[in-house]
Amino acid sequence: MLICLCLSAYAYQWTNYINLTGPTTDPFTVSAYLKTGQTGPSNGACINVYWYDSSYNPIGVVRLFNVRSTNWQRYIATVTPPSGSCYSKVMAITYGPYDGYFDNVMFEKSPLARGYNLLENSSFELGSTQWRNSDSSATIVNDGSNAYSGSYDAQINRSSPGTSDWQSLTVLPVRFANPRRPSRIYPNQR
Secondary structure, three states: OOOOOOOOOOOOEEOEEEEEEEEEEEOOOEEEEEEOOOOOOOOOOEEEEEEEEOOOOEEEEEEEEOOOOOHHHEEEEEEOOOOEEEEEEEEEEOOOOOEEEEEEEEEEEEOOOOOOOOOOOOOOOOOOOOEEEEOOOOOEEEOHHHOOOOOOEEEEOOOOEEEEEEOOOOOOEEEEEOOOOOOOOOOOOO
């Protein structure tokens, strides 16, 4: 069962639960390439990280980046889960009447970006594999040269107020993390 916190009238895409191997307050690094289709004064394309306890009850959320630029840019943040966090979900979301573009989304158990990604299909080259969208506003598109890398990116196209998102469905225990293993980016596979 997926739980959405305070997202009525929003659309989104996010992951399944990510097993953090027991309660942890160890830092995680979240990064992604983001852009919007238009600029504006309010909320834009964001990455949200949701934290859950051992019974899958929501205990916190962190909203990151709030991009309102029309150029691809990599955004990086280090987040610390609230006490008692055992699971997490990552969400690519667009608030308001914005078009959001997402590529190479990463979630790493480290205070630094090291290249080991806990998310599968983070570059969307395998379409919606390991991701779930909130509504038809969120799509995976063969964007060719407009994608940041590869041919595909995740897009959210909203023409009216509200929110749409993509959720990662990756479930990986953090204890298997190997900082020497590169992130998975699937070049031109579908």
